[in-house]
Amino acid sequence: MMSKENQKGVSRIMEKPRVAVVGSGSWGFNHVRTFNNLNTCELIGVSDLNDNNLIRVRGQFPKLKTSKEYTDFTRSNDIDAIVVPSSAETHYEIAKDALVHGKHCLVEKPITLDIDEAQELVNLAKQKDLVLMVGHLLLYHGAVDFLKKLVDEKKIGDMLYLYSQRVNLGKVRSNENALWSFAPHDISIMLYLIDSKPIRVSATGQSFLQKKNNIHDVVFFTIYFENGTIATGQVSWLDPHKIRKFTIVGTKKMITFDDMEVREKIRIYDKGVDGWDVSYDSYAESMSIHDGDISIPKVVLTEPLKREDSHFIECIIDKKKPLTDGQNGLDVLKVLVAAQKSLDNYGKPEDIL
Template sequence: MIPPLATAEEPIGVAVIGAGYWGPNLVRNFQGSTSFRLRWLCDLDLHRARSVLGAYSTVEATDSLDAVLSDDRVQAVALATPAGTHLPVTLAALRAGKHVLVEKPLAATHEEGRQLVDEADRRGLTLMCDHTYCYTPAVLRIRELLHSGELGELHYLDSVRINLGLVQRDIDVIWDLAPHDLSILDFVLPEGVTPVAVAAQGADGIGAGRSCIAYLTLRLNTGAIAHVHVNWLSPVKIRTTIIGGSKRTLVWDDLNPSQRLAIFDRGVDVASPHELDVEERRDMLVSYRSGDMVAPALTEREALRTMVEEFGRAIRTGTPALTDGRSGLRVLSILEAASRSLAKGGEMIKLNGGPNG
């Protein structure tokens, strides 16, 4: 039985599943939201769940998923557990009539992700991916600039996400770090622009048994290119993305709070290149544009708070979230193709499916 949807005045009852690394962040933001009322925190380690809530919390702690899913006061659950558990726990929640928010990645495989999307569709429930970076003020502005055409036609996107990071035991650096960049790419690309193929190269310089450094190159259907560099072994932390358009170029430095975004009116102009043949293009005059740089003001707001409010909006309106299950499916499609490319020495692998993954 599907619990009745909360009215516009009544908060949506929610439970958080998982009290490890990410769960406490979800607890804090659901408790701070007027759209939700946190009812439960569920974790196999009951002591850990109680420690996260504190001694005076009115939220109930439990180690029983069944107790949470059988509670009619709970209309939604937020999952912060390892990817290998996402399929059984999310299916159980959907079959209990709950709307579900899932930490990235959506599932351990594309096929498992497809099962979750199909189940949510059959039951008319919201399935949303916690692609938190997409809800940062900087990425929301980037999406706006690309969708409005202010940057012009996209020529390239280059992203660097490197640091001296924790070498994971069960996944390589692509599955650990690249989901952030791939979800952002999926989020900001204008309508009709989509990746069609990916190539991946990686290295394991420390003998970890999996790639600790990797480079992904994605071809888009427009002829544009996207490049992602992820690395666990860098002594310095860099979070920089450059997006080149036909009109302007944007630089996003996520570690520079005083100037996260910079838009440069600088680039290369050519005279009607589509009207020239190959020989004429070689000889044509290229002009360089050197204009102003603008740093847009951004309202600082925690991305997770914005993501929680988007989850509430999707539940109340019955419309897809900005990062719905299908966006998670598209990211999984690229990750799996990248793994196949890595195994084949960097071969360019075509992506399956259309806009829905």
Template sequence: MITIGQIGAGTWGQNLVRNFYNLKGCRMKICCDKNREVLEKIKSQYGGNIKVTDDFDDLIKDSHLDAIVIATLPVTHSHFAIKALSKGRHVFVEKPLALDIKDAKEMIRVAKRKRRILMVGHLLLYHPAVKRLKSCIEDGLLGDIHYLYSTRVNLGQVREEENALWSLTAHDVSVAIHLLNKRPFEVSTTGKSYIRKQIQDVVFVTLNFKNKIMAHIHASWLDPHKIRKFTVVGSKKMAVFDDMESAEKLRIYDKGFSFQKNYGSYETFLTLREGDINIPKIEMVEPLKLECQHFIDSIKNNTQPLSDGENGLRVLEVLTAAQKSLEENGKPVKIK
């Protein structure tokens, strides 16, 4: 039985509490937050089975805890994670891993030194539709990948501490890297702030990969539509992952262009191919449940999680370069 403590019980933090509490093979023992009303809600909701505290040291001092879940503001991630790892706890930290690359590397270093699991909450990597899309790409169903683009927009929730780049695009950056199995070498970002000064409400991010592959991300909390869509265009077929669809979340389009030989000459001509649309049958399970289970399994089996510290660092390096480009009005920035 893996015993867990958690710090941070905001809206998303409560989803984590719910999933870890309901998972077999683990016990959500204690939850920490500064908001006493939230703590009372958790205490009542789970019949007193989860202890509550407003002091993080109560988690650190509890020798029975195997792991600590961190769902606080990103600026605090490294502080809490390093403290927990140093005390021999496994750590699950929400995305992004940290806000500073040096802090992220220190988190990874401490995890390795203490031989503890460090996992980052890049949720979409555990989405059944993304897993199937990854298989389609690896099996060559889509052919050579030309480009990807994603849209992650809605009206709200407006952030006060972080812009749309840091709040929203980590999901799409992590998916792009995961699907292509490579990191971009360059990024350019533009965006504007309309609601609060210096906090961009909308951003457009372009990632350049080797082999002429590019990815484009549009993210905003100032939009009339709620869209969560990811498109992959290949030389053979195209795929669309639409997370707003209730059932048919992944579609494979047999569309594209083909070069046909003109047998009356030595020339070739381009033809448009409009084939069928295939909707793979995917057994849908809540991605967060799968993510939480993966963390528990990684601890039990002593295996590195899919979204480990190194994975989180790669995403952070892209976001850091993207932020620099944003501050320089879209100037392309090399990713170190």
């Protein structure tokens, strides 16, 4: 087991990291439940500004300490790690306070709203040798592991493009638009699967429900990668369908990942166009279509949030770099910031910094 210096310079054996959760709203409560059930850590307390949320926590988990002041946990010597599923605009302040006071930190997506602030958190974690992880939940989904393997092993040939749809009706948010609320999930998967640098993005969309505040309900975005791959996403909370779907098109095969399917989440289509990459005078003559079988592989599924939260604790104990570390949060944020700029300029492509 590793030891670490706490604020007073006293070394402590990190057997079971002691955790506090800051933000116990609709998503944060799931972290509270999950950390409380993990036997690799000890959940000590929960902070929230909302009394009702703290009453709910005490009702279900009477042993936990609760406080409206998050600093009671970020500055406590009895806490090793802070989980931050508070509203996005508060992530920077809370995560910074946690890191400054020597706490490992799991911050929900998006890491922050500002690139410089996210960079500061990444630097701080590095300087202080602390784990900084971002809650890109879908990278802990068994189906995404499966996709990654298929893509990396070139089972689909070379990836040409992919598109994602994350649409439903509600929950309408007033503090962020559909891009910032939904797209971090899709962008994190796109960056994970596509082995190339994202260089440019364009985004269009519209605000219908909260026109005055210019909060976009629907956004379509396209990311261009250095190797020519493109990834397109559609996100909306104003749509008749509930769709959570990825489609990947490769030179040899095509795949869909439909997260609304209970069991058969991945389908591999032995479909494609052959001969198109050969230089003939007449391309049309050289091409033939293959339209073969569809296979549905068995995918091992465990609760992604449990995997994510366990991974955070494992990284603290074993001093490992998280799959979704602070840098990964920053990479996703850079795409979001450029996409928002493009959205504000009616789809004008923006370079990703």
